[in-house]
Amino acid sequence: MTSTRTEGFDYVIVGAGSAGCVLADRLSRDNSVHVLLLEAGGPDTDEAIHAPAALGTLFGSDADWNYQTAEQTPAGRTFYWPRGRTLGGSSSTNVMIYTRGNPHDYDRWRDEHGAAGWGYDDVLPYFKKSESNRRLGDPYHGSDGPLRVEDRVYTHELSEAWLKAAVNWGPDYNDDFAGASALGAGPYQVTCHDGRRWSAADAYLRPALDRPNLTVRTGAMATGITLSGSRATGVTYLLDGAERMAHADLEVLVCGGSVNSPQLLLLSGMGDPGELRDLGIDVHVPLAGVGRNLQDQLMAPVVWETKNSSDIVRDLLTPDNLRRWRAGRGGPFASNYGEVGAFLSVTDDSQWPDIQLVGGATALILSGQKLPDRPVFTMNCVVLNPSARGTVRLASADPRTQPVIDPGYFDTSADLPLMAAGLRSVIDISHRPPFADCLARPYLPATAELDALDDAALDEHIRRWSATAYHPVGTCAMGAGEDSVVDPELRVHGVERLRVVDASVMPTIISGNTNAPTIMIAEKAATRIRARQS
Helix, strand or coil: CCCCEEEEEEEEEECCCHHHHHHHHHHHCCCCCCEEEEECCECCCCHHHHCHHHHHHHCCCCCECCEECCCECCCCECCEECCECECCHHHHCCCCECCCCCHHHHHHHHHHHCCCCCCHHHHHHHHHHHEEECCCCCCCCCECCCEEEEECCCCCHHHHHHHHHHHHHCCCECCCCCCCCCCEEEECEECEECCEECCHHHHHHHHHCCCCCEEEEECEEEEEEEEECCEEEEEEEEECCEEEEEEEEEEEEECCHHHHHHHHHHHCCEECHHHHHHCCCCCCEECCCCCCCEECCEEEEEEEEECCCCCCHHHHCCHHHHHHHHCCCCCHHHCCCCCEEEEECCCCCCCCCCEEEEEECCCCCCCCCCCCCCCEEEEEEEECCCCCCEEEECCCCCCCCCCEEECCCCCCCCHHHHHHHHHHHHHHHHCCCCHHHHEEEEEECCCCCHHHCCHHHHHHHHHHHCEECCCCECCCCECCCCCCCECCCCEECCCECEEECCHHHCCCCCCCCCHHHHHHHHHHHHHHHHHHHC
């Protein structure tokens, strides 16, 4: 490794994901400050990033951190965790669904976790500020923000049949899951623009790249936060095999997400003292909550072989349809696979959902399974507010070593019955027209009679076939409690001029997809940072 080279900036942002792109844009709008944005991955130039239906090819690619969890003993296996490793982060590799959770989620942050200023009425203006919704407007949606949100320009006929069956079964039709209530069944809006993925890099970073006061470095992996006493002064990082140092005159902003942000704090001596000493890391700030409180939503599939319909989305990804998409005419390449779904309360008559359904005409995430060689439709069931809590811990003091991710799936008894109840709802909907007329037989679970599955069989199915819903949060939790890592200003406890700004600060997971809330968090943080600067 060559000698360290140092440069000076006002702000150093670690991670060019959903939050980092927002901060890079908002802070660099002030031309009196100089901003450095570091991203471990490469540029977002792969066409598969921008063509929604090509997202499956990104798994395990150079744009993916390609994490594996520790073995989850009740399931007898590890779980694959894709996380975006490119400009835009996971907003460049996700399923593009735009939801926000429920007002109760944010009020709970405020009322139960001491996150003053983060109730629903506090955060709604920042959701609106971020959003440019093609169809929806006040009082819940914005029309001139950077993040494009639209009705998908392509929806498969099987998805439309499922939606009609779902409404026939019971829930109200809902064409705005981010509005007054998420309850109901409907089509998902997506973070796309004219059928192309619209990531945080598209929305926030790309318009800012020509600013002379913004420097963006890809292939730059942060290795530590430098401290002078209790003050963060900069970041060390690796670039082209050489160690470099970036000095931050104003603040260091960590935006690595729920895996990389706690990893960087731990590498920098901020965490549980005993665990740090065991790895030979000097303890600078004892913060037992770093890497704790990990929460993630699991999803379990039901898959059917289909009949009397056109090919599934995968089989429609032909050269002719690619040319159609490239010409801006939509088509199957504009599908995000998770085309339709529902938010349900399966345990009581609560006004808040506890289950999310998401699916479409494809083999949408079959964990450890070779993709079916026949037309299928998948509907996934997601437990929205899991009781399981896990950890992200260092495996080594070497920053290039992946941390140990243990989400604690199935460690509590509450989540399995809830998932099973959600799957029974999925099965019930499959008997309703017109969707029932499109089905040939069950593919997974592989049984002729899905209704005959008892609780034990459903539990076994969940353990074998469930997968991450890609929504890890909570590992640098915000709040006032002794296990919190950041305060409501997102400042790391015990460290001056250091903030964490990403999904890791959520004290509890929200009841839906996490990308829009992560962008909201960064919008709110940027406003507070600029206010303090002035």
